[in-house]
Amino acid sequence: MSKDENLVEDKMQIDQHDSDRLQKNVPDGFSEDYLKVYYGKLFPCVDIYRWLSYGNDGKHPACDQSYFGRREFSFTLENDIYLRFLSFNNVVEMESSIRKKCPFKIDIGPVYTVDPAKRRAYAQGGNNVFSPIERELVFDIDMSDYDDVRYCCSGADVCLDCWPLMNVAIKVLDMSLREDFGFNHILWVYSGRRGVHCWVCDGRARRLRDEQRASIAEYFHVNKGGENNAKKVNLTGAVLHPFLARSYTEVLKDSFEKKMLLSQKLFASEDRFQKILQIIPDDSIASELLDKWQGNRRSSISKEDVNVSRWEQLKHVLQSGKHKVQGLRRCVEEIIFTYTFPRLDMEVSKHMNHLLKAPFCVHPKTGRICVPIDPNDCDDFDPTTVPTLSQLIEELNMSNKRSESEEDWERTSLRKSIEIFRSFLSALLKSCKKEINSNVRQSTDARNW
Amino acid sequence: MEIVRSQREPTHSAASTTSAKLSFYRSAPALEVRLEDFELYAIDRLRVLQGISDGLSRGKKPEEMEKLVLLLSTSPPRDELRKWFLSMETSLFRYRFRLESPESQRSLMSEFQLPYKAISRAEFETVKEKLNQVARSIGQPLNADTLFFKAPFEEVPELFAGRRVFLQKGFAYVAMHQVVSLVATQFRSNLSKCLVLTNRKWTSTIRDTERDRLAPIIEALSTGYLGPDYSQPKNSAEISLKDINGQASSSFPLCMRHLFDKLRETHHLKHGGRMQLGLFLKGVGLRLEDALLFWKSEFSQKVLQIVGAERFDKEYAYSIRHNYGKEGKRTDYTPYSCQKVISSTPSTGDHHGCPYRHFSEENLRAALTKMGVCGRSVDGILDKVRNKHYQIACTLTFEAIHDAPYDSGINHPNQYFDASRKILQNKMEST
Numbered sequence: 001m002s003k004d005e006n007l008v009e010d011k012m013q014i015d016q017h018d019s020d021r022l023q024k025n026v027p028d029g030f031s032e033d034y035l036k037v038y039y040g041k042l043f044p045c046v047d048i049y050r051w052l053s054y055g056n057d058g059k060h061p062a063c064d065q066s067y068f069g070r071r072e073f074s075f076t077l078e079n080d081i082y083l084r085f086l087s088f089n090n091v092v093e094m095e096s097s098i099r100k101k102c103p104f105k106i107d108i109g110p111v112y113t114v115d116p117a118k119r120r121a122y123a124q125g126g127n128n129v130f131s132p133i134e135r136e137l138v139f140d141i142d143m144s145d146y147d148d149v150r151y152c153c154s155g156a157d158v159c160l161d162c163w164p165l166m167n168v169a170i171k172v173l174d175m176s177l178r179e180d181f182g183f184n185h186i187l188w189v190y191s192g193r194r195g196v197h198c199w200v201c202d203g204r205a206r207r208l209r210d211e212q213r214a215s216i217a218e219y220f221h222v223n224k225g226g227e228n229n230a231k232k233v234n235l236t237g238a239v240l241h242p243f244l245a246r247s248y249t250e251v252l253k254d255s256f257e258k259k260m261l262l263s264q265k266l267f268a269s270e271d272r273f274q275k276i277l278q279i280i281p282d283d284s285i286a287s288e289l290l291d292k293w294q295g296n297r298r299s300s301i302s303k304e305d306v307n308v309s310r311w312e313q314l315k316h317v318l319q320s321g322k323h324k325v326q327g328l329r330r331c332v333e334e335i336i337f338t339y340t341f342p343r344l345d346m347e348v349s350k351h352m353n354h355l356l357k358a359p360f361c362v363h364p365k366t367g368r369i370c371v372p373i374d375p376n377d378c379d380d381f382d383p384t385t386v387p388t389l390s391q392l393i394e395e396l397n398m399s400n401k402r403s404e405s406e407e408d409w410e411r412t413s414l415r416k417s418i419e420i421f422r423s424f425l426s427a428l429l430k431s432c433k434k435e436i437n438s439n440v441r442q443s444t445d446a447r448n449w
Numbered sequence: 450m451e452i453v454r455s456q457r458e459p460t461h462s463a464a465s466t467t468s469a470k471l472s473f474y475r476s477a478p479a480l481e482v483r484l485e486d487f488e489l490y491a492i493d494r495l496r497v498l499q500g501i502s503d504g505l506s507r508g509k510k511p512e513e514m515e516k517l518v519l520l521l522s523t524s525p526p527r528d529e530l531r532k533w534f535l536s537m538e539t540s541l542f543r544y545r546f547r548l549e550s551p552e553s554q555r556s557l558m559s560e561f562q563l564p565y566k567a568i569s570r571a572e573f574e575t576v577k578e579k580l581n582q583v584a585r586s587i588g589q590p591l592n593a594d595t596l597f598f599k600a601p602f603e604e605v606p607e608l609f610a611g612r613r614v615f616l617q618k619g620f621a622y623v624a625m626h627q628v629v630s631l632v633a634t635q636f637r638s639n640l641s642k643c644l645v646l647t648n649r650k651w652t653s654t655i656r657d658t659e660r661d662r663l664a665p666i667i668e669a670l671s672t673g674y675l676g677p678d679y680s681q682p683k684n685s686a687e688i689s690l691k692d693i694n695g696q697a698s699s700s701f702p703l704c705m706r707h708l709f710d711k712l713r714e715t716h717h718l719k720h721g722g723r724m725q726l727g728l729f730l731k732g733v734g735l736r737l738e739d740a741l742l743f744w745k746s747e748f749s750q751k752v753l754q755i756v757g758a759e760r761f762d763k764e765y766a767y768s769i770r771h772n773y774g775k776e777g778k779r780t781d782y783t784p785y786s787c788q789k790v791i792s793s794t795p796s797t798g799d800h801h802g803c804p805y806r807h808f809s810e811e812n813l814r815a816a817l818t819k820m821g822v823c824g825r826s827v828d829g830i831l832d833k834v835r836n837k838h839y840q841i842a843c844t845l846t847f848e849a850i851h852d853a854p855y856d857s858g859i860n861h862p863n864q865y866f867d868a869s870r871k872i873l874q875n876k877m878e879s880t
Contacts (some may be wrong), residue, residue: 080763145797181602182619204619208603215606226795228707228808237586241612242579346794 030367032078032102034389039099041408042392043360044418049091051425052108054203055432057091062436070133072109072116074355075101084355085116104364107355110135111206132352137183137200137208137216140348140356141169144194149339151264151272156365158194158383161263166196167378168255169342172247173198173220174375180243181216185428187421188373190386192363196373197356201428203435210351217349219243222341230278233337235330247341248333256336257311266339267310270294276314279335281327285317359421362389371417372424387413535644539637546629554628563635565598568622573597576615580622583615589626596625605630688734690743696733700869702843702862703804703816704790705729711800716750721793721801723765725785727772732784732863737773744769786861787840805830805839822849 039045049068050057056067069089075098076082083101088094098106110132114122119130143162147154152161170188177183177200187199208216222244225232240248260266267273273293277286293310318331348354361370367388373381395412402411409418549557558565573580584591602621608614608630614621623631688696697709708726712718718726723744730740744765770776787803795802804813810831817827826849833842844859851872859865 148797179618180616182617204603212603212606215610218610219612221794223796224794225809226799226802226807227797228800228804228812230809230811237588239582239585241586242582242615243612245582343796346796 030362030364030389034393035104035362036099036102037393037396038362038389039102041396042412042414043098044409044421045095045098046091047418047421047425048358048360049094050429051201051421054201054206055429055436058433058436060433060436066115067111069115070113071111072355073358074107074109075103076105076107077101077103085119087115087117104362106358106361108358109355110352134206135352137205137213138349138354138356139173139198139217139220140191140195140345141166141198141342142191142195142345145343145345148275149260149264156194160382160384163381163383164255164259164263164379165340166383167381168251168340170196170198170373170375170378171251172342175246175250176220176243179246180219185424185431186375187359187424188375188378189359190368190371190373190381190383191357192361192368192370193366194383197359197370199356199359203432213352214346214350217344217346220342220344221346222337223343231281231334233279233334233341235334235337240330240333244337248336252336252340256340257308260339261307261311262305265307267293267307273310276335279338280318280331285328289314289317360417369414369417371414372420374420387417535637535641538640539633542636543629543633546632551625554625554632558628558632561632561635563632565600565604565623565631568597568599572599576617576622579615579617580624583613583622584624587613589624591624598623598625598628598631600631604634606634688730690739693730693735693743696866696870699873700866702859702865703820703846704802705862705866706820707804707816708800712747716747719799719801721795721799723768724772725790725793725801727769728782728784729862729866731773731782733866737770737775740769740773741766784861784863787843787859790862791839803839803843805834805842806837810834817846820846820850822846 052071053068056063056065069087071087072084073086073088073094074082074084075086083103086097088097109116111134112119113129113131113133116130122129143150143153143158143166144155146162146165150162150165153159174186174188177186177198183200183202183205185201187201189197189199191197223232224234235244239245265272266276270293274290277290280286289310292313315332318328348356357370359370359372362368363370367390368383368386369389369392371386392412392414396408399411401408409415546554546557580597581591584595599620600623602609602616602619605614605621605623605627608623608627609616609621614623614627616622697706701709705726708718708722711722712726727740727744730743735743745761748761748765767776772782774782790801791803791806793802795807804816808816813834814827814831817830818824822830826845830842830845830849833839833845840859843865844855847855847859847865847868851869853872855868857864
């Protein structure tokens, strides 16, 4: 397309002559010019369209042609202008609207009973005919919710020391969504700065009502209590529920003892170990340990890390069974759960009409692309090396198409991410096709009176 | 269903469902009701449901007529009202179902045609260990012949939310004694559909004249249900900015007092806190203009400096105006009731929620002492808290501070405030 060629040419000129100007105005290489190129050449609009059509873009007579058009999108434009209840009848409309408006953020909402753009026509008589009917089950995990258990960063920052907490969340949730709830089509996405989003796309998940979503969020809710509760995890009962037990033995224990304990130096200073001692319900044990550690001069040059040795001491005291105190039984687990178990934003998951950022958006503050994460590979995911918008544009400019059929993203760092997405997509669409072909849909109960 | 104006006796035509005591709303019974009786039955039923709501329980009354009537009376939908009605009716159903023997429960379940089968011996063996684990984790150990049912997890949200059942590949394994939950969910869903269909019938088939006669009764009933929701504060109760400090220490319930103090201290509140406190202040009578001034001055010390006036107006001021129904779809949001506050989920950095539920004992004791509650009363309050009677604990706090009994029980933070103002005003007038 000649239009695009001009764009590239302009881009190269901009790069050569105006890069200074751009760099000055643009934090982390995010700019509207770059974004335009991104939407023109790299943003996988067609793949996203195929995803959200769930097979209804096919030719089968059972395909619902209106399905995609009933999905709500929202755009956040420059200057915080916010457009809600947008919808598109097909991929061409969607692509051209995105390219034209160049939104800084794209959010995905639910599929409604009718086209959201026409909702006012249906709002008569108080009969709520305009309502959400399908929506992926979603989760949002944000690193700032872990600020009370990480010391390397706080707020908007993340680093390789605290990021493993996200991996714990991904593994625990992914395993449970598959094993316990029977879901299969789960997409994990980097949120662009300090967290991850999860999209559960099975038909059964999309048809869940608000109450059931809230219950699933509650099933995953272990860290309870606001700022005013020193002890946020209470594991009562003689044994743990199988979900908690499995999470503990397969993910949490090792993550705590082999990673977080050391990277966060949880026992290295008094205010840090005091926080842990506060969780112990017995004051005498807590003060016994406090005395030991406060006066500790570490006379011998011990090879062992102080965090590891103190943790071992604590475990020994709690698990020795010497102290017959109620509430001690699960104290070790409670500490580990407090410091590692996933913390979800409950409100995001509870409501069908919640809007969530689309994958492959660019985060305006960091310039990073919201790329999918392969849950089987998440330990290798590095948030500090996720491709940025400016990086991708540069890669585009620095190389040439190797063959006619090659797509632009194939010669950039975005390649791997799109391949992850497509692999998720092909499995999903295969199952959607099956569902449409056999027309297995829960019919709403039509009771004849 | 027909509303009859004559003196004819009401007749039962067409059977409802099978059990004489427990109906399941699989289809609508066809009945006729006299207009005069309509109101009586409706009010009677209201009392039963309100009784459950207040933790009391009345005797059994004849079912069919009242249920029908109440279906109709909740038809002008206020979503809150419908939700409340569904919860109360479901509680009533659950209570009655539990009273039945296990054999009777099983036969009722098959009568209701619920598609859950007891699992086979073979299947039981494969999951036995996990079922045992779950049972022990909730302190309800299995015995040799505990029967289990398998149901899709969607059917038992409260059971799996509390991790009280074993889940595997999308199915929940429900013990016999938990079966009530299964049945109650089905009941609730049936009843909900009945409401929708009745409402449609009402709007489409009831003649205008009859609608005019019934409408005032229905209106009266429907507003009687929930009590005041404090969305329209009385003019005389308007609070001004200069009064706010004084009234906060004397008349705010602990949940709002805590938020208010934190706001004053740190000059910031997260979203949950802004909503809970902001709507409460609206209910108390704080006008929109004063609210904007209030929040802006509180935030000026910190947030405003960081985000700047323009962004403050865009984000924070926008949401304050939104709460007052001046933006977006212009819903006039109602201040949170105790139930809503108690069920919030504050997390790191949050100060909202119900202190009786969300504070540690130590913090709660300190907060109550700061409010001026004496030691012995604090002990009594903490005792209620341990038994999860959060609203009773708040009522005791009220009584301790105002040195006066409060029999109605606190259901709403604005109720606490209004009651407090009333007592203080009476005291002032009598001196």
